[in-house]
Ligand SMILES: Nc1nc2c(ncn2[C@@H]2O[C@H](COP(=O)(O)OP(=O)(O)O)[C@@H](O)[C@H]2O)c(=O)[nH]1
């Protein structure tokens with residue numbers, strides 16, 4: 001079994017992409033299954049094979065601990081790790097070729113809290129990979145792009161699994177797509193774009209951070225996709241196969 005985690009900010013397209021990857025593998029004759037790890041979600045664009053909501057119930061948490069919706073979501077996210085044995089049993093019983101894990105919108109789970117990385121590191125699977133989604137609609141400026149890349153870097157260093165970086169909603173951003181791809185592959189282009197927008201102090205802070213992180217090397221290979229038109233999904237599959245199968249692709 002190979003496990004693919006889909007992470008990214010709230011609304012970046014995780015659930016919809018999960019459904020597209022599921023369809024892709026199924027169409028190609030592989031046995032794929034979906035694990036929904038989001039305890040707070042109402043409706044999903046796919047049928048879950050395994051669902052954390054069977055074990056963690058937001059409404060009972062609200063009542064039991066007298067919490068509001070935010071507090072109970074945070075608590076529910078922390079409880080995910082404590083349900084790993086139950087979820088692992090279901091995963092083992094299902095035993096798919098590809099397990100797709102759709103994750104909660106609260107990115108803190110992976111950026112800061114222990115529960116997210118614990119779950120990813122301790123779920124037993126032959127191979128694991130993470131897809132991190134850069135939400136195309138959030139990249140309205142080069143500074144925003146850097147900010148999102150820093151978040152992606154924080155998560156990558158905490159998860160310690162091969163990561164594929166994806167830019168979603170390519171259908172919505174028009175001309176900006178070209179800019180974003182050039183920022184992600186060429187540090188100089190990114191610095192020039194920032195120089196036009198930021199004042200001296202911000203510019204020097206950002207460029208120092210970028211050089212320290214060698215962001216251009218890190219963000220290289222940002223794959224643009226649209227979950228709506230299907231554009232780029234095949235490229236994503238190729239990158240994903242490389243990450244999890246060491247180059248062996250799903251057979252047609
Ligand atoms: N136009 C467009 N909309 C998208 C794309 N991906 C997701 N969406 C929409 O963005 C919203 C959030 O998507 P969802 O998959 O629920 O995001 P999640 O919170 O990360 O799981 C939904 O209304 C989706 O239909 C995309 O590539 N293009």
Ligand SMILES: [Mg+2]
Pocket residue numbers: 014015016038041102103105
């Ligand atoms: Mg979702």
